[in-house]
Each structure stands twice: as structure tokens, then as C-alpha cells.
Amino acid sequence: MRADDDAHTPVPDPVLRLRGVGKEFFGTSVLREIDLTLFPGQVHALVGENGAGKSTLMKVVAGVHRPDTGTIELDGAPVSFATPLDAQRAGVATVFQEFNLLPDRSVAENVYLGREPLRRGMVDRRRLHADTSRLLDDLGLTSITPWTRVGSLSVAQQQVVEIVKAVSYDARIISMDEPTAALAEQEVALLYELVGRLRDRGVAILYVSHRLQEIYDLADTITVLKDGNHMLTAPAAEVSPDRLVRTMVGRDFAGFFPDKPADTVSGELSGELSGELSGEVAGEVPGEVRLALEGAGNSMVDGIDLEVRAGEIVALAGLQGSGRTEIAHGVFGIAPFTRGRMTVDGQPVRVRTPRQGVRHRLALVTEDRKSEGLALGQSVLANARLVLDAVLPRASDRRARGVPGVLRSLAVPASTVASARDVEVQYLSGGNQQKVVLAKWLVTEPRVIVLDEPTRGIDVGAKRAVYDLMRTLTAEGTAVLLISSELPEVVAMADRVLVLRDGRVAGELPGGSDEETIMALATGAA
Amino acid sequence: MTTGLSQETAQGTARGTARQWRERLLSGGSWTVLALLVVVLVVIVVINPSFAEPVSLMAFAKKAAPLVVLAVGQYFVIVSGEFDLSVGSLVGAQVVIAARLMDGDEALTWPVLALMLVFGLLVGLVNGLVTTLLRVPSFITTLGMMLVLFGAIRLWTGGAPTGALSESFRVLGRKGFPDVPGQFQVPYALLVALVVVGFAVLLMRRPFGRSLVAAGDNAVATAYSGAPVWWLRTRAFLLSSLLATVAAVLIGGFAGVTAQVGQGLEFMAITAVVLGGVALGGGRGTVVAAMVGALALEALFTLFNQLALPSTIRPAVQGVIIIVAVAYAARRRRT
Incomplete structure (x- = not known):
């Protein structure tokens, strides 16, 4: 269909062109040498794994970040946006995942927020509504009226209002960050239609999405990013889903992960264990079920069946928002399950608060260590004994004596261990902070430990320490539930992988399954 | 050669130590306020050398003790990330209630003390539960409590407090040992304050x-x-109200019953705690710093008396202090 158009018209001039764009944060480069060209009337899909750099690139286009290297050209002339507002005025609009709408104002008031038409110093409501009506009509949006309160609209309709707002700035480039992430399936049609109309009007659309189906439905061109590198740009028709997934995940991490106990020297360790495990093959089949969920669910996830055995690492894989963290929060009582059954060591339990979770000897290393894991202004020691102090005050002093040993076993530098009483956690590196979080749980001797993105944002050495710890824990019979967006980590560490999609278990894969299979299941391409 | 070297190191260490002390004193923590306290006390002594005499110092301690007790109570609440604006009104209410109920009757001293304890804890419990379970910001909860207590006492007494405190009730706030008039004595109030501080240090x-x-x-x-955060914070409010009750006993003994008793004490306590470098919003600061903050504030007011400044200047000074102290802490956070 697009090829037809090309036959009639010569190749149009690009409206936006990025050349060699690079961006660093605190010495880590998150984008390197990115070239990207957008043409009028083109839907350009930007894909990649979590952390590939899609969001950063979008923010560079939107004027939120300024590139450290490279140039941005608008209609052939180099530009530099100081603020998002500058970009908007130049016709580059961005629809972020979080809506920037005022729920108690009308659609018209939201669309023209801050630049309402005035008449004698007062807002000219008639013109405000007329202008908005015209915009809505142009886009064929009959289901929304200018005076509707935004809060009463569906999520999809709110998304549309965001896009209408972008259009009202005469945007010639609209980038959308996972616009369907929050939408139910039947709502997606509304968005598809709108994207189609914008394309027909000659707007260039940069479309970030995880969902392969959507990408092939909408996009003319696909660009793949991986670890901040530009991997591929090609017409959608020329990239097979297989090749797309392979390009997204292909990586070389060989030899980085500690081997599973069965095939290494630590076979001795598993030999000891095998006695306890009633003759089962050590390292192959773990022990009794430590944590089990049957049909567990709440408002975020549903129908979750899951088993983690002693000495086993089960990974929860899936895209952002697929319900991985929500399962962790359900197990640990942060957002308790309202349906289904949960057992710990065969005993049915109800965990409604983290406190009850700790009492059942569960542990949760949260995804965001700064806002959920640590009291940053307190000392290393105070943080390491936080759980003991909170839940087991009587045993706290005695068991806190184990903190230095635990820190050392996690390869925390000796000087940090020595000054654990005085040094505030905020002055530690990300890796060492994460080790303090781990220590605070290890001193409680958990039976089940849930690790939510345990290696996010930490250096290679600390990552290795986390992987080693996971092996040690399983050798001691702890059950480990690993949540990770890092597929190589999932593949190398997990005995089994549960893949989640849209709050449900999409399938279970054996450990060592390749990344493409996991990704295919997670995106719904399989 | 060797001597030269060791001299150099000695100088280096001296310089290092000097820098260490400079940082400590400017850090905005307990050392800074301690330095302030020392400076103010020295200035007072320069102006009025008799202040350094044991009798005068003990009189100062007696006067400062209730504020120290209140500051420690306020410390628990502030360090947990909340505020307690109701302590001034609570002190006033406790004194007025005690006077009216016992009306000078010695036999009623202990029953009334028990009642004050229960009333204080009840106020703290309401403050804590409303703040944590109903999620009303503590600024509002305790501001409301302050007005409720103030209004209820006026309503009950018709504006003019009646009755009197018994002699034995007033011992803690007024007397000391050895109890020989005109001689050096250690005020009981000082002992109470020290016990409160010691207990708080251990608790922390x-x-x-x-x-x-x-x-x-x-x-x-x-x-x-x-951790059950709601219960932790509720206990902080309970401690604050409990210590406000202790302060009420000291203040009632020291100053007797008036309609103004307790007024403005909540801001005195908050100023003292903030002056001690305890961070508003919680998570930083020590009991000892709060105590030194209270002493420094009281010393500052004593200095104003020495300078014969009108006592009406106090609120203005207090306002400046609280803003400067918080701004100082904020500046330190940024750098």
C-alpha cells in the first residue's frame, strides 16, 4: 500500500533527522551513534528490550534530554530544543505513558491548557469549545465531546485526548511511548484508527511498542535498539518477526554466570544435599515445595499458579507491566492477593502485610532499592538490621552480630564493613547498596526469597556477587523467585521460567530456553 | 631530618584535626548547636559574671528543664517524620485541670497525677491514630488538637482558671535538694530532665x-x-504527650496556674529541636542534639534578659531562628 504512494510521489524530504546521537548518564552511555530519519506520513516503530534506550531516544526527540553528541535536524535545519515546550512549539509532540491531563477539567480545557482563547481578558468558552470540536471532527472522533470531564473518560479516550492535544499544536511529528500499554484489547481499535488518520494527514509518527502484533499492524519502518546501539532500520515488510526478536535480544554474555551446581566442583555440595532430598538426583530435582500459589489473583494479576521448591530458582519473565512485580507484591503482602491459595512449606497462609510475610520467613528484595529498599540517611548497619529491628526486636541484637560476616560474604569491601556503624548508605555505590539490601534479608534466614530486578543498575562485579549468592542460597535449600528483565540472566540462572503476559501466566519454559522463545511468549508473537 | 619530618606530620595532623573540627562545628549537627550554646553562655558570663556561680547555673537549669523535656518529646515525633503542635495546649490543659480538680488538697495529688497521665496518653493516642490511620497530616491533626484543648479548657473554666495545685504537686518543679533556703541546691526539675534524656537516649x-x-x-x-509504621508513629505521639504531661507537672510547680500557661510552648519545643539540627521531615538527628537545642534557646532568652531587651522580642527571634536553622540544614543537604 505504501509502495503505491511512493510510485506516485517522489521520495519526500525527511521532516526530522537524527545523526550520530549519543547520550550519557553519570558516565554510562545509554545511546551511541543513533541515526534516525522520519518522513511525513510515516509510522516508524522503535523497538527494543527494556533498557535498550528507546525512552531516552524519545526524550531526546521531545527536548527533555539534550544529546551529548550528534545533531538533530528539523526540515533540514539543525535545531536544539532547550525544553519540551520548545520542541512542542516547533511541531514535535510527545505522548508519554503517564498522562499529563487534569482529570477534573473538560476535554477542551485540557487540550488548550495554558493557551485558552481569550476575550476581554476572560476565557472565551465558545471559541474554546468550537476549536476543540473542529479538532475532534477532523480526526473523526465522534465519541468525545469538548465539554466532557476528562476523569470520566476511559483510559483509551484519555490517550486520545493526549494525542488531540499534540495535534492542536500543529504537530508534524508525534512520538508515542507504548500508547496501548494501558489499553484493553477492544480499546486499541480507537487508537489504530487515529494513528491511521494522522498518517494520512502527513504527520510523522514515532511509535514505541513492545507488542509485535501492533508493530506489524501499524508501522511502515522499524528501528531496533539494543543496549543503546542502533541495530537495524528497515521497512516493516522486510523484517520477519523472528529476525526482529533475534535482533532485539542477541547478545554475548558467555561465561559471565556461575554454573549450576550439578556441572561444577560444587557437586560435592549438592552431594551433601542429595542425602536430605531422599535420593533424588542432586542439582537436577530440587526439594520440597516451599512456596506455592494456586489461582492467586488481585486487581493486577489473575489465575497465577506457581511453585518454587527448596533449592530451586524460578524466574518470572515478561515485559514491563506484565504483572511480575505485582506477583511479588502479592506474595509479600504489599498488595495482597484477594483470590486463590498460597502455601509456604505446605501450610496455607494469608499474607496481608509485609510484616506477616517476614513472619512466614519470606523476603522481598524490591525493584527500586532507593525508594523501597533503603533508608538512605541511615548507616549501613542500621539498614542491614532494619528487618530484625522491625520484626524480631528481641533477637535483633544477637542476630545483628552476623551482619559483618554476611556483608563480607557478599564481597562488600572490608573498609565499608569496618565502618558499617558510621557510614550512611547513601554514600555507597549502587552495587554495595544492593548488597546491604540483600544482607538485611539474609540475616533473617528466609525460606523463600523474591528478587525483583536484583542486578538493575549495578556494576558487573556486584552482579556476579548477586549470582553467586543465588547459587549459595539454593545450595542451602532456600527457594528463589527471580524477577528480571535481563533475559541472559533469566536463561543462565533459572531452573524454570514462567512467562507472564497481561497479568497472567502465558506459559512455562524449562531453564536454559533461548531468549527468543521467552521473548516470543512474552510479546505474544508465539 | 627525622625531627623535621615528624614536625611536618605533627603540623599536618594538627591541620587535619583543625579541619575536622571546623567541619564538625559547621555541619549543622549537634556540634554546631553545642558551639552556639557555649558562645551564648560565655557572652552571658561576660556581661554578668555572677551567672557562672553554681546557684545561678542551677536556677538556669531549673528554668530550662521543662523545655528540655518537651523538646525530647517533640524529637520523637519529628524524627519519625511528623509534627506535634498540640503540646503547648496540652501543658496548659493539664495544669488547669490539675488545679481545678485538686484545689490544693494534698490527698488528691496522686489520683490527679494518675488522671493527668491517662489524659495525656489519650491525647497522644488520638493524635497518633488520626494521623496514621485516617491519614490526616499531623500538622492538621495536632493543630486541631491544639485548638480543641485550648477551647475546651476555656469553656470549662469560663476563661479564668480556678483552684490551686497542692504543695506536694509543686515540689518537682519548685524544689531541690538539699532543701535549705538560700543555699546551693540541685533542682528536682534538672534530675527529671536528665532522667528523661537518659531514658530517651536508651530508647533510641x-x-x-x-x-x-x-x-x-x-x-x-x-x-x-x-515494620508497622503506623504504630511506630503512634508511639512517638504517645511519648510526646506523655512528656508534655511531665513538663506540665514541672511548669505547674515552677510557675503556678495562669490562663496563659503553656502558650507557645509547642513552637519553643519545635524551635529547640530544629536548632539541634534534627531534620524536619524525619530521619536525622539525636536526642542529645534536641536537648542542647533546648538549652541553647533558653540561654539565648536569658541573654536577652541580661541585655534588658523586652520579652516581647521573643517570638520574633524564635521565628528567625527556626527559619535560619532550617535554611542552614537545607544548604548543607544541597552541598
């Missing part, structure tokens, strides 16, 4: 204290570590 070294500071630093992380 216990799991409860560490959890409380952690909750003020990061309530989410503390809750995810299994």
Missing part, C-alpha cells in the same frame, strides 16, 4: 528507636521491611 538505641528514625527517613522501605 533500641530496635524501636532505630525503626522510628528509619520510618522518618523512608517510610516505604521501613514498611516493606516488616
Whole structure:
């Protein structure tokens, strides 16, 4: 269909062109040498794994970040946006995942927020509504009226209002960050239609999405990013889903992960264990079920069946928002399950608060260590004994004596261990902070430990320490539930992988399954 | 050669130590306010050398003791990330209630003290539960409580407090030992304040204290570590009201019953705590710093008396102090 158009018209001039764009944060480069060209009337899909750099690139286009290297050209002339507002005025609009709408104002008031038409110093409501009506009509949006309160609209309709707002700035480039992430399936049609109309009007659309189906439905061109590198740009028709997934995940991490106990020297360790495990093959089949969920669910996830055995690492894989963290929060009582059954060591339990979770000897290393894991202004020691102090005050002093040993076993530098009483956690590196979080749980001797993105944002050495710890824990019979967006980590560490999609278990894969299979299941391409 | 070298190192260490002390004194923590206290006391002594005499110092301690007790109570609440504006009104209410109920009757001293204790704890419980369970910001909860107590007492007494405190009730706030008039004595109020501070220091070294500071630093992380944050903070409010009750006994004994008793004490206590470098919003600061803050504030007011400044200048000075102290802490956070 697009090829037809090309036959009639010569190749149009690009409206936006990025050349060699690079961006660093605190010495880590998150984008390197990115070239990207957008043409009028083109839907350009930007894909990649979590952390590939899609969001950063979008923010560079939107004027939120300024590139450290490279140039941005608008209609052939180099530009530099100081603020998002500058970009908007130049016709580059961005629809972020979080809506920037005022729920108690009308659609018209939201669309023209801050630049309402005035008449004698007062807002000219008639013109405000007329202008908005015209915009809505142009886009064929009959289901929304200018005076509707935004809060009463569906999520999809709110998304549309965001896009209408972008259009009202005469945007010639609209980038959308996972616009369907929050939408139910039947709502997606509304968005598809709108994207189609914008394309027909000659707007260039940069479309970030995880969902392969959507990408092939909408996009003319696909660009793949991986670890901040530009991997591929090609017409959608020329990239097979297989090749797309392979390009997204292909990586070389060989030899980085500690081997599973069965095939290494630590076979001795598993030999000891095998006695306890009633003759089962050590390292192959773990022990009794430590944590089990049957049909567990709440408002975020549903129908979750899951088993983690002693000495086993089960990974929860899936895209952002697929319900991985929500399962962790359900197990640990942060957002308790309202349906289904949960057992710990065969005993049915109800965990409604983290406190009850700790009492059942569960542990949760949260995804965001700064806002959920640590009291940053307190000392290393105070943080390491936080759980003991909170839940087991009587045993706290005695068991806190184990903190230095635990820190050392996690390869925390000796000087940090020595000054654990005085040094505030905020002055530690990300890796060492994460080790303090781990220590605070290890001193409680958990039976089940849930690790939510345990290696996010930490250096290679600390990552290795986390992987080693996971092996040690399983050798001691702890059950480990690993949540990770890092597929190589999932593949190398997990005995089994549960893949989640849209709050449900999409399938279970054996450990060592390749990344493409996991990704295919997670995106719904399989 | 060797001597030269060692001299150099000695100088280097001296310079290092000097820098260390400079940092300590400017850090905005307990050392800074301690330095302030010392400076103010020295200035007072220069102006009025008799202040350095033991009798005068003890009189100063007696006067400062209630504020120290209140500051320690306020410390628990502030370090957990909240505020207690109701303590001034609570002190006033307790004194007025005690006077009216016992009306000078010695036999009623202990029953009335018990009642004050129960009333104080009830106020703290309401403050704590409304703040934590109903999620009303403590600024509003305790502001409301302050007005309720103030109004209820006026309503009950018709504006003019009646009755009198018994002699034995007033002993703690007024007397000391040895109890010989005109001679040096250690005021009981000082002993009460020291016991309160000691008890608070010990409490903050216990799991409860560490959890409380952690909750003020990061309530989410503390809750995810299994702590019942609502109960931690409610206990902080209970402690604050309990210590306000203790302060009421001292103040009632010291100053007797008036309609103005307790007025403005909540801001005195908050100023003292902030002056001690305890961070508003929680998570940082020590009991000792709060105590030194209270002493420094009281010393500053004593200095104003020495300079014969009108006492009406106090609120203005207090306002400046609280803003400067918080701005100083904020500047330190930024750098």
C-alpha cells in the first residue's frame, strides 16, 4: 500500500533527522551513534528490550534530554530544543505513558491548557469549545465531546485526548511511548484508527511498542535498539518477526554466570544435599515445595499458579507491566492477593502485610532499592538490621552480630564493613547498596526469597556477587523467585521460567530456553 | 631530618584535626548547636559574671528543664517524620485541670497525677491514630488538637482558671535538694530532665528507636521491611504527650496556674529541636542534639534578659531562628 504512494510521489524530504546521537548518564552511555530519519506520513516503530534506550531516544526527540553528541535536524535545519515546550512549539509532540491531563477539567480545557482563547481578558468558552470540536471532527472522533470531564473518560479516550492535544499544536511529528500499554484489547481499535488518520494527514509518527502484533499492524519502518546501539532500520515488510526478536535480544554474555551446581566442583555440595532430598538426583530435582500459589489473583494479576521448591530458582519473565512485580507484591503482602491459595512449606497462609510475610520467613528484595529498599540517611548497619529491628526486636541484637560476616560474604569491601556503624548508605555505590539490601534479608534466614530486578543498575562485579549468592542460597535449600528483565540472566540462572503476559501466566519454559522463545511468549508473537 | 619530618606530620595532623573540627562545628549537627550554646553562655558570663556561680547555673537549669523535656518529646515525633503542635495546649490543659480538680488538697495529688497521665496518653493516642490511620497530616491533626484543648479548657473554666495545685504537686518543679533556703541546691526539675534524656537516649538505641528514625527517613522501605509504621508513629505521639504531661507537672510547680500557661510552648519545643539540627521531615538527628537545642534557646532568652531587651522580642527571634536553622540544614543537604 505504501509502495503505491511512493510510485506516485517522489521520495519526500525527511521532516526530522537524527545523526550520530549519543547520550550519557553519570558516565554510562545509554545511546551511541543513533541515526534516525522520519518522513511525513510515516509510522516508524522503535523497538527494543527494556533498557535498550528507546525512552531516552524519545526524550531526546521531545527536548527533555539534550544529546551529548550528534545533531538533530528539523526540515533540514539543525535545531536544539532547550525544553519540551520548545520542541512542542516547533511541531514535535510527545505522548508519554503517564498522562499529563487534569482529570477534573473538560476535554477542551485540557487540550488548550495554558493557551485558552481569550476575550476581554476572560476565557472565551465558545471559541474554546468550537476549536476543540473542529479538532475532534477532523480526526473523526465522534465519541468525545469538548465539554466532557476528562476523569470520566476511559483510559483509551484519555490517550486520545493526549494525542488531540499534540495535534492542536500543529504537530508534524508525534512520538508515542507504548500508547496501548494501558489499553484493553477492544480499546486499541480507537487508537489504530487515529494513528491511521494522522498518517494520512502527513504527520510523522514515532511509535514505541513492545507488542509485535501492533508493530506489524501499524508501522511502515522499524528501528531496533539494543543496549543503546542502533541495530537495524528497515521497512516493516522486510523484517520477519523472528529476525526482529533475534535482533532485539542477541547478545554475548558467555561465561559471565556461575554454573549450576550439578556441572561444577560444587557437586560435592549438592552431594551433601542429595542425602536430605531422599535420593533424588542432586542439582537436577530440587526439594520440597516451599512456596506455592494456586489461582492467586488481585486487581493486577489473575489465575497465577506457581511453585518454587527448596533449592530451586524460578524466574518470572515478561515485559514491563506484565504483572511480575505485582506477583511479588502479592506474595509479600504489599498488595495482597484477594483470590486463590498460597502455601509456604505446605501450610496455607494469608499474607496481608509485609510484616506477616517476614513472619512466614519470606523476603522481598524490591525493584527500586532507593525508594523501597533503603533508608538512605541511615548507616549501613542500621539498614542491614532494619528487618530484625522491625520484626524480631528481641533477637535483633544477637542476630545483628552476623551482619559483618554476611556483608563480607557478599564481597562488600572490608573498609565499608569496618565502618558499617558510621557510614550512611547513601554514600555507597549502587552495587554495595544492593548488597546491604540483600544482607538485611539474609540475616533473617528466609525460606523463600523474591528478587525483583536484583542486578538493575549495578556494576558487573556486584552482579556476579548477586549470582553467586543465588547459587549459595539454593545450595542451602532456600527457594528463589527471580524477577528480571535481563533475559541472559533469566536463561543462565533459572531452573524454570514462567512467562507472564497481561497479568497472567502465558506459559512455562524449562531453564536454559533461548531468549527468543521467552521473548516470543512474552510479546505474544508465539 | 627525622625531627623535621615528624614536625611536618605533627603540623599536618594538627591541620587535619583543625579541619575536622571546623567541619564538625559547621555541619549543622549537634556540634554546631553545642558551639552556639557555649558562645551564648560565655557572652552571658561576660556581661554578668555572677551567672557562672553554681546557684545561678542551677536556677538556669531549673528554668530550662521543662523545655528540655518537651523538646525530647517533640524529637520523637519529628524524627519519625511528623509534627506535634498540640503540646503547648496540652501543658496548659493539664495544669488547669490539675488545679481545678485538686484545689490544693494534698490527698488528691496522686489520683490527679494518675488522671493527668491517662489524659495525656489519650491525647497522644488520638493524635497518633488520626494521623496514621485516617491519614490526616499531623500538622492538621495536632493543630486541631491544639485548638480543641485550648477551647475546651476555656469553656470549662469560663476563661479564668480556678483552684490551686497542692504543695506536694509543686515540689518537682519548685524544689531541690538539699532543701535549705538560700543555699546551693540541685533542682528536682534538672534530675527529671536528665532522667528523661537518659531514658530517651536508651530508647533510641533500641530496635524501636532505630525503626522510628528509619520510618522518618523512608517510610516505604521501613514498611516493606516488616515494620508497622503506623504504630511506630503512634508511639512517638504517645511519648510526646506523655512528656508534655511531665513538663506540665514541672511548669505547674515552677510557675503556678495562669490562663496563659503553656502558650507557645509547642513552637519553643519545635524551635529547640530544629536548632539541634534534627531534620524536619524525619530521619536525622539525636536526642542529645534536641536537648542542647533546648538549652541553647533558653540561654539565648536569658541573654536577652541580661541585655534588658523586652520579652516581647521573643517570638520574633524564635521565628528567625527556626527559619535560619532550617535554611542552614537545607544548604548543607544541597552541598
